[in-house]
Amino acid sequence: MKRFVYADNAATTQISDPVLGAMLPYLKEHYGNPSSIYSLGRDARRAIETARQKTAAALNASPAEIYFTGSGTEADNWALKSTLEVLLPKGKNHIITTNFEHHAILHTCKHLERQGCKVTYLPVNQEGYVTPEQVKAAITPETALVTIMYANNEIGTIQPIPEIGKVCREAGVLFHTDAVQAVGNVPIDVEAQCIDMLSLSGHKIHAPKGVGALYVRKGIRMVNLLDGGAQERNHRGGTENLTSLVGLGTAMENACAGIPERAARVARLRDRLIDGILSEIPCSRLNGGREQRLPGNVNISFEAVEGEALLLRLDMNGICGSSGSACTSGSLDPSHVLMAIGLPHEIAHGSLRLSLNEYNTDEDVDYILQTLPGVIQYLRAMSPLWKPREA
Numbered sequence: 001m002k003r004f005v006y007a008d009n010a011a012t013t014q015i016s017d018p019v020l021g022a023m024l025p026y027l028k029e030h031y032g033n034p035s036s037i038y039s040l041g042r043d044a045r046r047a048i049e050t051a052r053q054k055t056a057a058a059l060n061a062s063p064a065e066i067y068f069t070g071s072g073t074e075a076d077n078w079a080l081k082s083t084l085e086v087l088l089p090k091g092k093n094h095i096i097t098t099n100f101e102h103h104a105i106l107h108t109c110k111h112l113e114r115q116g117c118k119v120t121y122l123p124v125n126q127e128g129y130v131t132p133e134q135v136k137a138a139i140t141p142e143t144a145l146v147t148i149m150y151a152n153n154e155i156g157t158i159q160p161i162p163e164i165g166k167v168c169r170e171a172g173v174l175f176h177t178d179a180v181q182a183v184g185n186v187p188i189d190v191e192a193q194c195i196d197m198l199s200l201s202g203h204k205i206h207a208p209k210g211v212g213a214l215y216v217r218k219g220i221r222m223v224n225l226l227d228g229g230a231q232e233r234n235h236r237g238g239t240e241n242l243t244s245l246v247g248l249g250t251a252m253e254n255a256c257a258g259i260p261e262r263a264a265r266v267a268r269l270r271d272r273l274i275d276g277i278l279s280e281i282p283c284s285r286l287n288g289g290r291e292q293r294l295p296g297n298v299n300i301s302f303e304a305v306e307g308e309a310l311l312l313r314l315d316m317n318g319i320c321g322s323s324g325s326a327c328t329s330g331s332l333d334p335s336h337v338l339m340a341i342g343l344p345h346e347i348a349h350g351s352l353r354l355s356l357n358e359y360n361t362d363e364d365v366d367y368i369l370q371t372l373p374g375v376i377q378y379l380r381a382m383s384p385l386w387k388p389r390e391a
């Protein structure tokens, strides 16, 4: 029987019932401008500051260290561009990052290179990890910022962020992490983990799309992102996205409570899915290491399969997944993440990411395991690249 299985939670998530419930009043009766003086406006202001407190508490930060943004991408851009603008006049023009960051980081680095900055793109190993030793060796007196993602969005590998934070702190270099995929999956404590700046996004944790936040440690100077009104402590003018910020606060509170139990539950589904696929489908391989891995991330390559064709066949069967393959992204190059871990082009093109969360069930995993082998067999039967071999 056909089911609908949403297994693309790394792309976006559904708004949860508690988040929706918290937001609804602010779409209708509580419509005040947070900057207005009368009680309707003051109520709105209070709601935003409550969301800020919840976001801060979830990271062990203080509310004054949280800036709300319009997305995770915006938080990433702001962290990098502001830091370099502040530190360039002090002779610091060097950034250290990895070669498998999200494009919000990589393309911002490219932009900064065109402005005269130097960027070191640390290679990750074949399992998809970077080490604190690599970071330490790359730091120079010119280094302004180290930016390394907490967890990779394609292959789910979790980086040794506390250890990297310590290296940066000891060297006196600012440390930013794109934690969009990690929030809600890994316990985050910006104090204990020596994180100076951190980006997060609402729609990956059951809040609406188009809202995010940047944590900035107290004392770090920020260049205004948007000149205008006094919102976000004068740094990002524009009337706040009240409803979505209320949603983000609730989502942060829920995402960062009970992580170990939720992660264990999702990881069990993930492991069933990985083991089932690898044992049922010949010539398949898992991308990214198994140990330090996001609880919901499955990323598997299939020889002689084209990723986009695979996604379309899965969609016909009611399964939503994603691929590191070409066309949809408007480019012929396969995913830079899969290239970074050393996959050959033709293998990278046949990759499938299934990202689970706490809304997925054993029945979802059963259904994927029933459906996927037949889809792969069908595609391989049509592929000129597929050479059937003995099992």
Ligand SMILES: *Cc1c(COP(=O)(O)O)cnc(C)c1O
Binding pocket: 010, 070, 071, 072, 073, 074, 102, 104, 149, 151, 152, 153, 178, 179, 180, 181, 201, 202, 203, 204, 210, 211, 212
């Ligand atoms: C989704 C994602 C982003 C971008 O967040 P948006 O809110 O969609 O702009 C940045 N980094 C990572 C790792 C992501 O997964």
